[in-house]
Amino acid sequence: MRNILERVGFSPVTFIQLVLITVNAQLIYAFWDIRNTIPKDFPAAMGVTDAQAGTLYSMQGLVILLGTVALGWIGDRFSIRTIMFLTTMGVGAISLFITVSSPHLSLGTLLVCFFLMLLLSEVLFKPANFKAVRISTTEDHQGTAFGFFEFGRGLLAFLVSLLWTMMLTMGATPKTIMMTSSVIVIVAGFFVFFAVPKDQRVGDDDETQTSSTMEAIRGVGHVAKIPVVWIAGINVFCIYGTFVAAGTYFARYLQAGYGAGAVAAATFATVVIGLRMLPLVSSILVEKVFTSTAHFMRLLEVMLAAVLFIIGVMFMLNQPTITQYPADQVPDNIISDGVFWTLVVLMLIASALTFMIRGVYYAPIGEFGVPKKHSSSAMSFAITVGYIPALLAPVVLGGLISPSITDANENVITEVLTSTTTLGIAFFGLAVLALVAAIMSHALVRMHPKTKAQSV
Numbered sequence: 049m050r051n052i053l054e055r056v057g058f059s060p061v062t063f064i065q066l067v068l069i070t071v072n073a074q075l076i077y078a079f080w081d082i083r084n085t086i087p088k089d090f091p092a093a094m095g096v097t098d099a100q101a102g103t104l105y106s107m108q109g110l111v112i113l114l115g116t117v118a119l120g121w122i123g124d125r126f127s128i129r130t131i132m133f134l135t136t137m138g139v140g141a142i143s144l145f146i147t148v149s150s151p152h153l154s155l156g157t158l159l160v161c162f163f164l165m166l167l168l169s170e171v172l173f174k175p176a177n178f179k180a181v182r183i184s185t186t187e188d189h190q191g192t193a194f195g196f197f198e199f200g201r202g203l204l205a206f207l208v209s210l211l212w213t214m215m216l217t218m219g220a221t222p223k224t225i226m227m228t229s230s231v232i233v234i235v236a237g238f239f240v241f242f243a244v245p246k247d248q249r250v251g252d253d254d255e256t257q258t259s260s261t262m263e264a265i266r267g268v269g270h271v272a273k274i275p276v277v278w279i280a281g282i283n284v285f286c287i288y289g290t291f292v293a294a295g296t297y298f299a300r301y302l303q304a305g306y307g308a309g310a311v312a313a314a315t316f317a318t319v320v321i322g323l324r325m326l327p328l329v330s331s332i333l334v335e336k337v338f339t340s341t342a343h344f345m346r347l348l349e350v351m352l353a354a355v356l357f358i359i360g361v362m363f364m365l366n367q368p369t370i371t372q373y374p375a376d377q378v379p380d381n382i383i384s385d386g387v388f389w390t391l392v393v394l395m396l397i398a399s400a401l402t403f404m405i406r407g408v409y410y411a412p413i414g415e416f417g418v419p420k421k422h423s424s425s426a427m428s429f430a431i432t433v434g435y436i437p438a439l440l441a442p443v444v445l446g447g448l449i450s451p452s453i454t455d456a457n458e459n460v461i462t463e464v465l466t467s468t469t470t471l472g473i474a475f476f477g478l479a480v481l482a483l484v485a486a487i488m489s490h491a492l493v494r495m496h497p498k499t500k501a502q503s504v
Contacts, residue, residue: 058189066181066193068240069132070200075236076136076169078208079143079229085212085317086222087300089310092460093222094158095151098300102446103155105296107162109439112170112432129241135168136237142168144230147223174431182413195331198407202324208232209321213314276416276495277429279488280409283345284434286485287405290352290478292441294320294399301474302395304449304466306368306388307378316392320399327407334408341411342492349489352401353482359394360475362387363468375452375460382465405485409434412492448474 053063082090083105091101142165146153153161181197212225299317302308308316330344338344368382413430448470453462 070197072132072240074201074204076139078232084295085209085314087296088303089222093150097451098446098449100155102442104158104162105442106439108166109435111167112435133237133241135173138168139165140234140237147226147230192331194411195327195407198327199325205324206322209318213318216314276412279491280412281430281433283485283488284409285436286481288434289437289441289481290402291406292437293478294402297445298395301471305468305471306383323400324403326400326404330404330407341408342489345405346486346489348401348405349482349486353479355394355398356475356479360472362391363472367468368465372462372464375463
């Protein structure tokens, strides 16, 4: 085992650290990820519409933009155990409060709760988490490290989503699922407190001891001058927009456009989440087949653009003959089985391509030799640029869905179908983003030999 680890740039200690970080990195999102498995019923359980839910989900992008560059360096100053324990317990407490208090919380209160919950998980936890992945191996094996990390997260996300789907099939209410997820987050916090070594830090010891706040700020200024950080950030920006759509809105659009049921949508979403394990394949391909991560991403991004365009065309050409129907009485003739299952397969292919790209899209920062002392700032900067869709995409994509008609008690009495023309245009927009990402990867391919030549 030691020899195997050494061949991919790990020591036993760094590999165990990576495993522990991966487990907690996913379980901290157990509550947040409910939106992917039950995209229609999760907002309803909180008493909000799809458009309002999009605003809640956009808090992820807001906290990243406001705090990641400024606060990402905190990860270098505290132990992994401290960061993981405090942020995980904080997220668990907030999600428990939302669960117990819904659906009687105002939108303003929910916005504050989601902001604080994501401030803990995205701003204080994630940069330190990515930094740990970055330093766990050498520059030549960054694709492997990030691929394993995303594979582990994908496996855990799939298992948790499968649990939600099983509970839904057995008649569990959305609030029961929310309560269960809150407990999982809190238990994960207790687990990581005892599992992670007390004094293990994210950064190198000498780096942590000598760095200062001003040095961290100067580090941000330094990485802002590095072209690869900007190009990687733009690449992440484009792919993350599709990631938001695949993770939350592909299943929701099948419901909104063609009336797919809750269990069917949850099953589809669970399969999509299972595809998040594909970054393990990405890491193998990057190591064994492709010259660099950029070559790999360029090919997959061109393929992704083509698939998204075809999905958009299918939505445009297959418009239902009805616009609404009584709640829980979905007509049988909304869409033919052939068209529906073709859409499902194409969406799964698009999701698979997106997740494979996402598994390695930070790797160029390591491959292009960004100094380790600036790696936290580089990651934070790329995260800030790349995660802008986390602020915009939920608002835009959620706002496209036509709201249901409810009675005075907020019970749905009539389901309103969303125009499939509108949904088709959304997929055309995602295809354009994928093409821009391919251009960015092509730029990295052109830069890579020059960078290597300069470093010799």
